[in-house]
Amino acid sequence: MARILPDRLADTSGHSRRFDIEVVSEPFTAGTEDPPTLMRRIMDRGSAENWDIVVALTDLPLHSHGHKLVVELSHEHGLALLSLPPLGGFRLQTRARQAVEEAVLSLAGPYPPGGEGPSGSQPLRGPFIGRLTPIRPDQVGEEEISDLRYVVSGPHGYLRVLLGMVRANRPWRLVPGLSKALAAALATGAVATVNSTIWTLAASLSTPRLVIATVGSVALMIGWLIVDAELWHRADEVSPEARKRAALYNASTVVTVGIGVLVCYVGLMVINFVWALFILNDRVFATMTRTPLHATDYWTLSWFVASVATVGGALGSGLESDEAIRAAAYSKREQERRSALQDDHGD
Template identity: 75%
Template sequence: MPVSPGVTVVALLADPDAPTEIARHMAKTLPDRLADKSGQGRRFDVEVVSEPFTSGTEDPPTLMRRIMDRGSAENWDIVVALTDLPLHSHGRKLAVNLNHEHGLALLSLPSLGGLRLQTRARRAVEETVLGLAGPQTTDDVRYVVSGPRGYLRVLVGMVRANRPWRLVPGLSKALAAALATGAVATVNSTVWSLAASLSTPRLVISMVGSVAIMIGWLIVDAELWHRSPESSPEARQKARLYNASTVVTVGIGVLVCYVGLMVINLVWALFILNDQLFASVTQNPLHAEEYWTLAWFVASVATVGGALGSGLESDEAIRAAAYSKREQERRNVLHDNHGD
């Protein structure tokens, strides 16, 4: 793909949702930054095109052909495609795939990790564009991430792309059940006695157990666990990565819900409890420690109630809350193919 004299037209071909947001944000400053770094008076025009170019596949060669076909229909000098899907090449996690001859690049955002993603993505795009705009060295180059740190970075990037905090508003029925359970438990004298008798280790165990029940229930009930139809080592490696991202994503969402329930239960207890009545039942005065212990224990009880309430949610609603749009589509395609 020839580079236009004087002005280099760069297209950021981005999957919908997070990749598009990242591309649009960096496009505001990218032309000036590229011009400053390239020197020689070269100017850059940057266009953002939001399209689901990964629809139905996560195979890098197939994606590169799609990018090439898309770029050939436009007056673009360089095309950088951004996706929030993890990509693999020969059993290794792919970060960037470059085709210098045609001025194409495929960037997997999860390979950049989950922290300072906007900055890291901008730097990766800048380096990619400047490399493609410079002298040709080789036709096809792949940059991969490997080792435990690389695995962890991709995993964090996948969780970041899933935006686990969206799980909270996505579980409206489960939260309603949890809040109702917590409200009733807070005014139950038996719960008062139990909370007052529990040591800190037992409270921790009850918290971990309730959160684990909620995570397990959501994953099993909404069929979030990925089972690869293939038996190859690479397929099993992918399945482990996808399932790890599911557990972490759902786990973070559930922990956010748990903390929210604890705060709400504490406020409710401060408003509703009677000091004399509480002391007559538990033989303990109602001080700050008792409020905190009760709110903590009730949050565990309420979380179990929320797990039961999550059965009222549709599987589609839970998947929409737990996954990015590209990840939802990828799983739906794999589910349909497995069903066939």
């Protein structure tokens, strides 16, 4: 984003301006920071570095007066605080770039003297407008640093935040991160595929029972990973806001781990299907099950074996270290924040 923004901002502003962008990365935890504190923090940092405009981006969901914050601007001090999860889990880079462009152009506008309100207090465009967009302006207190704020609300807004948090965790990283669990699942699947008892069970199971086996094995794997690695987030406060925040974190954890486990399940199913094509003999299969071997039996067997192998993978995940599972389930910044919170609680 920093490479393409200077030219785009210069072309859009139309005042022959030149924009120089510097990128700084700093972690902060959800338990010790809130939007007002963050605004003061970036205001002090901007003053110390002599920056004209500071746009702070975070993949942490921020809360303001019971709502989930999208962006907060202070035209007087040239500050913008942008939370990425409310932008959703799709086209995130495009939406984030549009949001940053709108924020910078708004902050770069002239600030009128006399306290009559900033010129940028007009509604922002870009990802902040649209019939299906749950983002809306919110009131700002007179004593706050900010003068313009956008939040999300309602079920649609909650879903966007949840998808944004899941995308930040990158659930596809769970597959290579659970090497020992996958090894156990593959070994279980290989043995189960050549077991005649498994053949008989797979041939006798109906589709609803196969679906139940899938749901049960995937749920067992998800629950085992969350409990064994202590991924469940508990609220340290008794306030409704803290409980809502903990529920949002736990929902993102369940969805993140669930997507990773489902990807593993589909991979196991494909591998077991290829293995069944190679190993099964129609005459031996007919002798053991008393039914001829049809093409659909390969898929039925690989489907059932994937459920059995997933249970074996859940047991094998106990061989993984808690740090390895957390590294696979969370983004690097989320790991840093959770580690910092644990250190704070220990102190």
